[in-house]
Amino acid sequence: MGRTKTENIPPDVYIQFVRSLFDNAHMLVIGGVCYWILGFMIYFRTHNPLFLAFSFTLLSISLFRYFGIRAFRKAGGVIANVDEARRWERNYILKGSLQGLGLGALCFISIYVYPDPFAELAATSLAIATLVTVVGRNYGSPRMVRIFSVTFIGPAALALLLRMDVPSVVLGLMIIPLTFVTINSADHVRDVLFSAVIGHKEARKLALRFDRALNTMSHGLVMLGPNGRVAVANAEAAHLMSLKSPDALLGRSIHGLLMRGVAGGMLAPKDCRYIEAQLTRALREGRDRKVLVSLANGQHYEFSAREGSQELGVITFEDVTARVEAEDKIRFMARYDNLTGLPNRAYFHELVGEAMASGDGDRLCGLAVLDLDDFKSVNDTLGHPIGDGLIYAVAERLAAIAGQGITVSRFGGDEFMVFFDRVEDESHLTGQLDEIFAGLQGEVDVAGHGLRIQASGGAVLSRVKDTDVDAMIVKADLALYKAKELGKNSWRLFEASMDAAFRNRQLMKADLRTAVESKALRVVYQPIVAMNTMRIASCEALCRWDHPDLGPISPSIFIPLAEEMGIISEISTFVLQAACTECAKWPDQTSVSVNLSAKDFRSRDVVQKVRDALINSGLAAGRLEIEVTETALLDDKSLTRQYIEELKQLGVRIALDDFGTGYSSLSYLHKLPLDKIKIDRSFLIDVTQNSRSLELLKGIVNLSRPLGLSVTVEGVETFEQLKILALQVKPDLVQGFLFGAALSASGIETMSSATWPFVADLRLTGKRTAS
Numbered sequence: 001m002g003r004t005k006t007e008n009i010p011p012d013v014y015i016q017f018v019r020s021l022f023d024n025a026h027m028l029v030i031g032g033v034c035y036w037i038l039g040f041m042i043y044f045r046t047h048n049p050l051f052l053a054f055s056f057t058l059l060s061i062s063l064f065r066y067f068g069i070r071a072f073r074k075a076g077g078v079i080a081n082v083d084e085a086r087r088w089e090r091n092y093i094l095k096g097s098l099q100g101l102g103l104g105a106l107c108f109i110s111i112y113v114y115p116d117p118f119a120e121l122a123a124t125s126l127a128i129a130t131l132v133t134v135v136g137r138n139y140g141s142p143r144m145v146r147i148f149s150v151t152f153i154g155p156a157a158l159a160l161l162l163r164m165d166v167p168s169v170v171l172g173l174m175i176i177p178l179t180f181v182t183i184n185s186a187d188h189v190r191d192v193l194f195s196a197v198i199g200h201k202e203a204r205k206l207a208l209r210f211d212r213a214l215n216t217m218s219h220g221l222v223m224l225g226p227n228g229r230v231a232v233a234n235a236e237a238a239h240l241m242s243l244k245s246p247d248a249l250l251g252r253s254i255h256g257l258l259m260r261g262v263a264g265g266m267l268a269p270k271d272c273r274y275i276e277a278q279l280t281r282a283l284r285e286g287r288d289r290k291v292l293v294s295l296a297n298g299q300h301y302e303f304s305a306r307e308g309s310q311e312l313g314v315i316t317f318e319d320v321t322a323r324v325e326a327e328d329k330i331r332f333m334a335r336y337d338n339l340t341g342l343p344n345r346a347y348f349h350e351l352v353g354e355a356m357a358s359g360d361g362d363r364l365c366g367l368a369v370l371d372l373d374d375f376k377s378v379n380d381t382l383g384h385p386i387g388d389g390l391i392y393a394v395a396e397r398l399a400a401i402a403g404q405g406i407t408v409s410r411f412g413g414d415e416f417m418v419f420f421d422r423v424e425d426e427s428h429l430t431g432q433l434d435e436i437f438a439g440l441q442g443e444v445d446v447a448g449h450g451l452r453i454q455a456s457g458g459a460v461l462s463r464v465k466d467t468d469v470d471a472m473i474v475k476a477d478l479a480l481y482k483a484k485e486l487g488k489n490s491w492r493l494f495e496a497s498m499d500a501a502f503r504n505r506q507l508m509k510a511d512l513r514t515a516v517e518s519k520a521l522r523v524v525y526q527p528i529v530a531m532n533t534m535r536i537a538s539c540e541a542l543c544r545w546d547h548p549d550l551g552p553i554s555p556s557i558f559i560p561l562a563e564e565m566g567i568i569s570e571i572s573t574f575v576l577q578a579a580c581t582e583c584a585k586w587p588d589q590t591s592v593s594v595n596l597s598a599k600d601f602r603s604r605d606v607v608q609k610v611r612d613a614l615i616n617s618g619l620a621a622g623r624l625e626i627e628v629t630e631t632a633l634l635d636d637k638s639l640t641r642q643y644i645e646e647l648k649q650l651g652v653r654i655a656l657d658d659f660g661t662g663y664s665s666l667s668y669l670h671k672l673p674l675d676k677i678k679i680d681r682s683f684l685i686d687v688t689q690n691s692r693s694l695e696l697l698k699g700i701v702n703l704s705r706p707l708g709l710s711v712t713v714e715g716v717e718t719f720e721q722l723k724i725l726a727l728q729v730k731p732d733l734v735q736g737f738l739f740g741a742a743l744s745a746s747g748i749e750t751m752s753s754a755t756w757p758f759v760a761d762l763r764l765t766g767k768r769t770a771s
Contacts, residue, residue: 011082018085021092021141022077025069031130032062035103038126042110042119051119054106061102065095093144100151103127107152112159127152131182142187149179222249222257224283224313229253240301240319254279254315267295279305283313292320300324337410339388340395345417348409352419352469355407359421361465366420366429367472368436368459369480370398373488375414382449387414389446394453397439417473426493429461433491456483457491478502509565511547512558516570521545523578524742527751528593528712528735531726536752537733538591538625541579542742543571568597573609580617580624582745590752593625595657598632601639607646614650621651627678629657633668641672648673655712660700669707677704681715681736688720697729 009017039055042048072088079085103126110116110123131152138144153175160172220237222230233249241260243249249257258272267275271293278291283305291303303317335347343351356365372394379387391414398416402408405421418436423429437457443450458479460472479494481502486492515521525539545553562568576594583592600606614621626647633640644654655676656668660683668674679700687693701711713729716722716736725731743751 014082015079015085018089018092018141019077019079021089021138021144022069022072025066025073027133028062028066028069031133032059032066034129035059035062035126038122039106042116042122045118046114046116048114050109050114051106054102054109058099058102058106061095061099065099068092068095089141089143093141093147096138096144097147097151100148103130104151104153104155108155108159110159111156112162124156127156131178134182142183145183145187149182153179153182219316219318221314221316224254224315228313230257237317240317267293275303279303279315283315292324337395340392340399340410342395342399342416343407343409345409345411348407348411348417348419349469351407355419355421356464356469359464361463363464364423364425364429364461365464365472366423366432366459366461367469367476368418368420368433368457368491369411369473369476370416370418370436370440370455370457370491371480371484372414373454373456373484378451386446386449386451390444390451390453393444393446393451394440394455397453398436401436401439417476423461426461429459430493433457433459437491454489456480456488458483458494459491460494475499505561508547508553508558509561512545512561513565513567515545515547516562516567516574519574521571521574523575523582524744525579525582525592525748526735526742527739527748528733529739531731531734534755536590536748536754538593539743539748540593540595540627540735541575543575544742563597563599566599569599572596572600576609576613577616580613580619582748583623584617584619585745586749587752588620588623590748591623591625591653593627593655595627595629596632598629601628601632601643604643606643607650610647610652611650614652622653625653625655625676627655627657628672630668633672645673658714669704669709674709676710676712678712678714678735679731684713684715684717684721687724688718694724694728697725701729701731 035058036055039051039058043052043055068091079088103123107123107127110119131149134145134148134152138148157172157175160168160175163169220240221232221234222237223232225231230249230252233246235246238244238246238249241249241257254276255272258267258276262269262272275291275293293301293303295301299319299321300323301317302320303315305313305315335343337344352367372390375387375390378390391410394414394416395408395410398408398418401418407419407421409417409419411417420429420432423432437455440453440455443452445451458476458481460475460479462472462475475494475498478498478501479492482498483490483492522544524542524544526542527536528538528540529535530537543555543559545555545558547553559568559571562571572594576596579592579594583590586592596606600609610624610626613619614624628640628644648654653675654673655678656672656674657678658680659677660680669677677700679697683693683697683700685693687697697713704711710732712733712735713725713731714735716725716734716738718738721736722734722738725734
């Protein structure tokens, strides 16, 4: 026989097949009674006691099997595992084999040993009838089917063959195929049932997967049948609809579902009609369509509809409140300033552009830019959180004026913009800005700090059709620059002359950049004279720019321009290299002093820059003095100190320039490795008339010498100033226009051994005073 596909069946299916052997136990009793009756009838016909014995034996075997099945049923009728199933199958086969052998023996004896026509007919009929039930009852055990088939048919066929007459032999041979038919029939039944069971399992597994997938979706889902009513719904749909189970949705229409929202006050009737129309249209057209619905309680639902297969329409919906709120937040963050809540630069530009594009093009509009004065010092001294608090306080006052026709924005940093959509005339705009500035005046409390608000502003008045947002911002900025130039804490209205000045400034920036890149700048040297010899001991390297068209440009003009453009370090490098190269040619007793900018000290490159200048020029490090301004020290004291110490390791000397002009200059004398301080020229302005200035100068000198610091006094312009310095203050070095204008490198080389004639006058004055 061929192998069937059920020979390697899954354990759970095998257990079920074995379990089927123990069904219909009453049939065994019926069969046993039939065996007993026929056996008794054969005995009655033949009077052979052997058949009477068979009658009671077959009845006993049937009852034995019956009570065995009853015991299985009483034990619960449950087979826990494959091993237990095998034990029960072996038990069943053992008892069934006894019955099969008994029936087979009855047939053999009736046909061959004690032949009798009635006995042959009865025994053969009983065996064939029993064989018919084998397929239906024992398909679950292939071995049991084979054993029954062989024990029933085999003895009968053998008995016929042993009779040796042709009819009996032919009949015996024809009976044998019945065994294979029975076995194959049982296999077929088992295969059919196996396929059905496996198919049922797969269908159930798919159903469970579908149910799990359906009810674990984050979306609510309903499927509509051809009649437009809900045929399938998941748990999330029931939850979103505030129903207890998905079954409560079955049979409802789209309209019925939406009307639940209307009845609960969550959805307006007009929204219900709109949603229903959109979803119905999507289902009808067979394409996706999404509808976002905002509910009365602040929630947001998104519905999607599409045509499904087999005339089923699919509608999904979900609570997208978190997404909508996140999108709103992102949209707000993209449009509004995070600190103040005012429109940011981009959104302000958009709002003003839209306002100017609508309405009467002949109307006047105004734009003002406001900038807090000295705001950087608040951040530097009190910290950025306090600075943010001040910005917030200003924004609150400006937001109070925003409204119909007035838009306020924080442009960034400490800069604000105000747009006036409709302005009657210049006096109207002036009055509004004066009110704004008056409202900004006064102190605000920020984390316990009383801060006074002081701002500068620039404004422009234009006809809408003659300008645009960008042009107005540029002109307002120009007016702001002018207000700051004139002393801050005020505002100015844009004038055409400001535009011309701005254009000239931009041209000068371009020319300065070209001059720096082409090294068209030059270096001159202002003598620094030793107080005791009146000879040049050092000189300060100064940069000069001779414009090809405008002539000499003052350093007070082009140095701030260079700082604004970010090219001041390039100028510092140029001056440093030129100064070192020229100083190397001068007598050994003459040194040079170079002022490095605050930007230079923001990078470690400053040390390498000085090292390269010394190496390339061959200048001894002790003849180079680096001047540091207090501005450089304010940026980052710890890093600046580190760079200064590294410069000291090269052998160069360090001087603190403009000493006395900063609020914390004294603290640098013991914190930094300085060699010299240079007292600012402001101390000499009234030294000949003001005794307090004189005492302050003397105090600084007396304070510096014990610390090992030499002192240079800048700004000496008159002989009277020099005389007081020489006789009473007694600094180490002096510097100023009294000793002439700055010289070229060759001029310093020539004058390095010369003595100023002042020395004789000072000596004579000193003698007269002494006498």
